[in-house]
Amino acid sequence: MLHTVNKSPFQKNSFDTSLRLSRKGSDILLIEDAVYAALKDSAIAKTVKQAVTTHSIYVLEPDLMARGLQPARLIKGIQIVGYEGFVELAVKNDKVQSWL
Amino acid sequence: MGAIKKFMYINRTAPYGSIYSLEGLEVALIGAAFDQDVSMAFVDDGVFQLKKGQDTSKSGMKNFSLAYSALGDYDITKLYVEKESLQARGLTVEDLMPLTYEDQDDDYQEKPSIRVVDSEQLADIIAEQDVLLNY
Amino acid sequence: MTAFVEFNGRTYDTDEEGYLANLSDWSPEIADYMAKLDDCDLGDAHWEVINFLRAYYQKYQIAPAVRVLTKAIGKKLGKDKGNSKYLYQLFPYGPAKQACKYAGLPKPTGCV
Numbered sequence: 029m030l031h032t033v034n035k036s037p038f039q040k041n042s043f044d045t046s047l048r049l050s051r052k053g054s055d056i057l058l059i060e061d062a063v064y065a066a067l068k069d070s071a072i073a074k075t076v077k078q079a080v081t082t083h084s085i086y087v088l089e090p091d092l093m094a095r096g097l098q099p100a101r102l103i104k105g106i107q108i109v110g111y112e113g114f115v116e117l118a119v120k121n122d123k124v125q126s127w128l
Numbered sequence: 129m130g131a132i133k134k135f136m137y138i139n140r141t142a143p144y145g146s147i148y149s150l151e152g153l154e155v156a157l158i159g160a161a162f163d164q165d166v167s168m169a170f171v172d173d174g175v176f177q178l179k180k181g182q183d184t185s186k187s188g189m190k191n192f193s194l195a196y197s198a199l200g201d202y203d204i205t206k207l208y209v210e211k212e213s214l215q216a217r218g219l220t221v222e223d224l225m226p227l228t229y230e231d232q233d234d235d236y237q238e239k240p241s242i243r244v245v246d247s248e249q250l251a252d253i254i255a256e257q258d259v260l261l262n263y
Numbered sequence: 264m265t266a267f268v269e270f271n272g273r274t275y276d277t278d279e280e281g282y283l284a285n286l287s288d289w290s291p292e293i294a295d296y297m298a299k300l301d302d303c304d305l306g307d308a309h310w311e312v313i314n315f316l317r318a319y320y321q322k323y324q325i326a327p328a329v330r331v332l333t334k335a336i337g338k339k340l341g342k343d344k345g346n347s348k349y350l351y352q353l354f355p356y357g358p359a360k361q362a363c364k365y366a367g368l369p370k371p372t373g374c375v
Contacts, residue, residue, distance in 0.1 A: 036142050036173050038217065061145030064176065069218030090186035094144055096179040096193070101218075110186075157372045161328055190324060198323040201331045 029054060030121035034128060036061040037072050042127040047079050050125075055117055057086045057109070063095060066102045073103060080105035088114060133258040134165045139174035141263060143193065144184075149177050150192050152263025157195070160202040167206035168199075169250060174263075175213045178224040178242065193225065200229030200241060207241045210250050270296050282363070282370050289367025298365050301356070305365065309353050315339065316366040326368040329359035 031050045037043040043065050046056055056079070058065055065076055066087045079085055085106045092099075092108065099108060109117065118124055137156045141148040152168075160166055170178055182193040199207070207227060214220060227241040245253070254260065267274045268281065270293050276284035281297070283289060294313060298305045305313070315336060319327055327335060329350075337345020344350075350358035359371040 034145070036145065039141075039173050061142045061173070064142065064173070064217065067218045071216040071218075073218065091144075094182060094184040094187045094189060094191075095142070095176060096181035096183070098181065154372060157325065157328070161330065192324055194322065194324045198325055198327070198331070201327065201335060 029123045029125055030117050031056045032124060032126045033058055033062040033065070034060040034126070037065040037076075038070075043072075044075070046125075046127040047075075047083065050083065052082045053084070055084045055086065055121060057088065057114065057117055058106075059088045059091055059114075063087050063091045063097060066092075066106045067097065068101060068103045076103050076106075086113070086117065132163070132165050134256060135159060135167070135259045135261065136254065136257045137166070137168045138254075138260060138262050139168060139170050139177060140172040142173040142176040143182070144187075144189055148263045149174070152261075153177075153192065153195060155261065155263075156199070156204060157202055160204055166204050167208060167253075168204060169208045169210070169254070171210045171213050171250070173213075173217075175209055175217060175219060175224075178207070178209065178227070179219070180223060180225040196225060196227055199227065203229075205229040205231075205239075205241050206243065208250055208253060209242055209244050211244050211246045214244070268293075268297065268300075278370070280364075280370060283367045286367055294365040294367065301361070303354075303361075309362070309365070311340065311344075312336065312350065312353060312358065312362050313366045316362055316368060320366070320368050326363045326366075326371040327359060328371050329357060332359045332362075332371075 031046045031054055033043045033046050033056065035042040043062060050056065065072065080103065086109050087106055089108050089110045137152050139149055139152045143149045156166065156168060178196065182191055184191040209224065221242065221244050224242055228238045229241050230236040231239050266277045266279050266281065268277055275288045278284060295305055316326065319335065333345055333347060333350060354361040363371050
């Protein structure tokens with residue numbers, strides 16, 4: 029199952045919940061304000077670094093760009109995908125769960 | 129109109145994910161027409177509004193971050209950014225747009241509009257306000 | 264409610280006050296046409312302001328309020344142009360409001 033998250037981790041606990049309620053090894057795609065979770069040196073960076081070792085974490089490039097986040101500022105191991113990558117993830121996984 | 133009042137717009141939301149930050153900016157620009165003492169505070173995810181290098185070309189949204197550079201033209205020259213909010217997000221003042229205004233009382237010298245303050249200082253500034261508007 | 268302006272056999276969406284809904288619909292020809300509807304002939308002096316507004320929008324993504332426009336024009340084109348008298352002569356319905364319309368921009372931010 030593909031899990032998507034679209035809320036800022038600094039404002040809502042959707043990202044934490046997506047981690048808690050997804051099986052290890054699942055794909056988690058961060059879109060819209062959830063892309064802020066990928067920032068290194070943040071107060072939640074430790075959680076995210078840990079998540080990278082248990083899940084495949086992706087961020088949507090157009091949403092990163094809109095918010096002025098450069099790839100160099102992201103936690104290592106997080107993979108950047110475009111809209112095509114989003115579609116591929118959705119096709120690869122039979123279902124999509126959107127944590128709002 | 130009566131005496132000049134201190135208006136502060138408190139921005140606590142990230143841009144694009146919701147309409148709040150654009151609304152807050154537009155209301156501040158509209159309100160600037162009323163010759164009051166206007167300031168803006170950027171707290172929590174609101175600090176992301178000022179992140180430099182925003183590029184919406186691939187997401188099809190309007191890049192309204194450019195409009196913050198016009199705040200000086202609208203005589204909105206005090207943009208308070210909470211230090212603790214920046215730190216929690218792994219950001220420093222260098223990550224923010226270099227916003228400036230021309231000081232009419234000082235030979236139109238260009239000066240920075242962004243003032244990074246800690247929570248205690250911001251609490252004092254908030255306590256001095258007459259009107260607080262939240263976005 | 265939607266409104267529109269008809270020009271050269273095409274209709275263009277506008278808001279209820281006649282401001283073009285889509286920036287990309289703008290052309291110098293439609294600017295001339297919209298001005299004619301208001302009995303206004305656009306000359307070089309008008310175009311100087313219209314072009315200034317388009318550049319301002321390009322840079323800041325906002326249509327400036329009249330006070331801001333006046334100040335900015337003064338800085339760019341000189342004090343003899345950056346004053347209400349000169350600008351109201353060109354655009355009697357309000358320099359920011361009227362010029363923004365011909366420039367294909369939304370109604371100015373801060374004009375109430």
